[in-house]
């Protein structure tokens with residue numbers, strides 16, 4: 152990673168960012184046990200390399216729902232990139248384009264969908280939470296289509312934002328001047344109303360997210376767009392099967408980086424039963440604690456087609472803007488390329504369950 156390791160990006164970001172912003176990035180819900188469990192789950196997976204395979208031309212490229220990628224890597228949707236860098240999502244989009252990564256833009260992005268699209272040279276997806284005010288969703292879907300976004304990601308593990316002790320203690324609110332510019336100001340004014348005991352983000356999500364939606368409501372989105380639909384936050388084979396039965400194009404196996412259900416099963420532990428239930432009928436993406444090229448290899452062996460990287464992209468952005476995000480993504484891709492060579496995998500599709508043991 153051009154001399155700077157990922158953990159150096161992390162520690163530099165921690166030094167640079169105000170304490171409450173760092174806590175918002177790093178923190179989880181409840182006991183925060185689902186944050187560390189995500190890492191522990193990947194650490195329990197060990198790789199089984201094959202040797203004497205011609206690896207003189209490993210190919211890290213793949214395609215995900217029609218999007219060509221330099222490696223099976225995307226940036227997870229994360230709110231408010233301007234919290235860590237003034238250019239925000241525009242800088243992140245440039246880096247994703249430069250490195251051939253997918254960028255999933257959060258509904259609570261701090262730059263407009265159109266500005267992000269103008270800076271992007273690679274594929275963009277848009278993530279949505281289901282708001283009580285459905286006309287806001289209709290507007291976002293139409294704007295995403297017009298700006299060339301290639302899929303919608305509906306996050307389903309957050310009927311509301313969970314209680315996050317660090318944010319509550321800090322009375323965290325998004326600083327004045329940073330806004331979720333793509334939604335009506337009255338939808339997410341998370342810059343107001345942080346109080347000791349509850350963050351503004353948690354309070355506004357309770358007011359604005361629709362907690363009553365069910366599988367039957369997916370038809371409402373389908374009727375409004377021909378874009379592929381991906382559900383983010385699936386952790387069981389049962390729900391993966393329902394997702395397939397409801398015709399979704401992809402799922403993100405995720406415990407939301409340990410930020411939603413405390414003690415939720417780590418994505419890596421959930422993946423085998425999900426891959427079995429899905430049986431190749433939709434795309435599977437894993438996120439949570441992906442920090443090394445070998446983590447990507449492990450996710451593919453467990454049944455994922457690609458991974459999303461969350462916090463490390465923001466560490467890179469805080470460190471040095473677009474350059475920092477590019478360096479973080481390039482570092483991961485280079486490590487993945489090496490993992491392929493040392494695993495005896497020539498193509499991304501060569502990874503399967505025979506590549507791992509799981510303790």
Ligand SMILES: Cc1cc2nc3c(=O)[nH]c(=O)nc-3n(C[C@H](O)[C@H](O)[C@H](O)COP(=O)(O)O)c2cc1C
Pocket residue numbers: 175176177227228229230257258259278306383405406407408409410438439440441459460461462463
């Ligand atoms: C600061 C921050 C903001 C996030 N915002 C969103 C969001 O707006 N929508 C969403 O679906 N997930 C959001 N997530 C969750 C990420 O998409 C992802 O699931 C998680 O961060 C992956 O774990 P990792 O950070 O360990 O890589 C957020 C995560 C962080 C750290």
Ligand SMILES: O=C(O)C(=O)c1ccccc1
Pocket residue numbers: 230259309312352356407410
């Ligand atoms: O999804 C999240 O983890 C998150 O932090 C968030 C931030 C702003 C609005 C909604 C969720």
